[in-house]
Amino acid sequence: MNYLLKDCIAKFSRLISDAEEKAKSSSEAQDLTSTQISYLETIQEIENPNITELAKALGLKKPSVTVVIDRLIQKGCVYKTHSDDDRRSSHLHLTDIGKQINQRHEFAHDYLVNLISKKLENHELAKLNELLNKIIN
Numbered sequence: 410m411n412y413l414l415k416d417c418i419a420k421f422s423r424l425i426s427d428a429e430e431k432a433k434s435s436s437e438a439q440d441l442t443s444t445q446i447s448y449l450e451t452i453q454e455i456e457n458p459n460i461t462e463l464a465k466a467l468g469l470k471k472p473s474v475t476v477v478i479d480r481l482i483q484k485g486c487v488y489k490t491h492s493d494d495d496r497r498s499s500h501l502h503l504t505d506i507g508k509q510i511n512q513r514h515e516f517a518h519d520y521l522v523n524l525i526s527k528k529l530e531n532h533e534l535a536k537l538n539e540l541l542n543k544i545i546n
Contacts, residue, residue: 424524428517441484446514448477449486449507457500459492486510 429443441449451466452458458466464474478501481487486507489499503511526534 425517425521428520429514431517431520441486441510445477445481445484445486446510448474448481449503449511450514452487452501452503452507453511457502459498459500461498463501481507 429446448463448467451463455462455466460471460474460478463478464471467474478487482489484506485504488502488504490502492498492500525537529537
């Protein structure tokens with residue numbers, strides 16, 4: 410049973426990777442890593458966090474997050490603004506390039522949802538959603 414599950418997960422993982430690569434190749438994200446794209450997605454989800462908030466959301470240490478953010482700033486995907494409340498703190502914002510990359514990444518997610526939705530019945534989709542949430546949480 411574990412072998413069958415492992416094989417299925419490997420195939421599904423390739424499907425996800427292919428969708429994300431297709432989205433990357435059609436945007437300015439070609440030279441970004443999947444980790445960097447994940448950071449952009451999280452910055453958008455949290456709505457302009459500071460480094461501490463982003464590190465907490467990603468479950469990482471601040472120095473590690475700072476290194477990736479500095480690279481994203483160099484690539485023109487993110488910029489910082491000083492906090493109005495605490496001038497020692499900066500909030501992270503997506504540039505237009507960062508927003509476009511997130512839109513393309515969202516395209517990959519939509520592609521997978523459409524692919525899965527075409528192959529499964531509504532009750533199967535509901536069960537899949539339930540099982541994935543159980544695994545994630």
